[in-house]
């Protein structure tokens with residue numbers, strides 16, 4: 001008896017998906033053709049590249065990537081699937097996702113579903129099967145720029161797609177933190193004995209940040225991006241923290257005003273990424289857009305206060321303009337550049353010398369990334385210990 005001929009015509013999901021054509025169109029007209037990955041449809045954003053070899057879930061869910069189409073330089077993405085533990089927020093924030101070779105069979109003991117499925121469920125349009133090295137080199141040479149990804153059976157001509165890309169908003173001048181931040185305050189309790197209370201302004205905060213503080217005995221009150229000085233001091237803080245977040249720091253006027261008040265009161269302050277840019281502005285420095293930014297988990301940074309070099313996680317497209325070679329006089333006393341990127345001399349940290357305030361442009365919470373910079377959370381704890389809060393709130 002012969003075995004019946006196979007009758008199944010359904011193919012595995014990944015194989016079926018490969019047949020859906022997709023095209024990526026950059027604002028300078030360069031076009032890449034590939035296959036749909038994740039949701040099928042149309043999306044626009046700023047094309048940026050991330051060089052991390054791991055941590056795609058943390059990247060996708062980092063609110064600082066709001067309105068950005070992320071190109072992964074690591075060729076294989078999705079190998080460990082998607083788990084429920086690693087997200088840095090409640091959803092994927094990237095505007096689009098670009099990968100070379102998506103994993104067909106995810107394998108990991110924590111994996112719950114495939115990345116392709118997760119992107120589809122969350123409506124995130126992606127493209128796969130394109131030469132991500134060529135695309136990254138193009139972005140390095142020409143700079144980060146607007147992009148569109150289009151997928152589906154009936155694709156328009158590239159010229160028509162380019163017209164639509166050119167109508168999309170630019171990242172320069174984009175005011176985005178209120179679009180990603182919490183609208184309601186919430187508390188992350190201290191782990192173990194509570195030592196300090198911190199008011200953390202959420203500009204797009206990653207979940208690991210309050211966690212790293214909580215592990216050090218800090219009760220973290222996470223507050224909406226548009227909170228007032230009174231809102232911050234209502235929690236009786238020993239210190240104030242400003243988080244990472246999307247968009248152009250030149251638009252963060254409200255947060256700069258609030259921070260100037262905090263600095264004037266002498267409350268210990270720590271800022272990460274967007275928070276560093278806001279400290280820069282509060283001190284009177286400018287910010288500017290980098291050509292293609294820093295996004296990855298192996299960026300070398302020197303802590304100039306100790307001379308030590310650390311390998312760090314970055315995600316920034318803007319930077320602070322401050323002199324590297326001297327101490328600056330600011331409205332809040334003397335300040336200096338405490339950290340610098342060894343690849344390109346970009347300012348990676350600021351330290352006030354007469355006010356208890358400091359910040360870094362990169363990610364000591366290291367989600368994902370190496371833990372070399374975890375000492376910065378200890379520095380914040382030490383700063384609060386050395387500058388105890390005055391007893392009356394707001395005094």
Ligand SMILES: NC(=O)CC[C@H](N)C(=O)O
Nearest residue numbers: 064244245273274317318
């Ligand atoms: N991760 C961040 O906080 C990024 C800050 C800012 N949006 C930038 O791109 O530079």
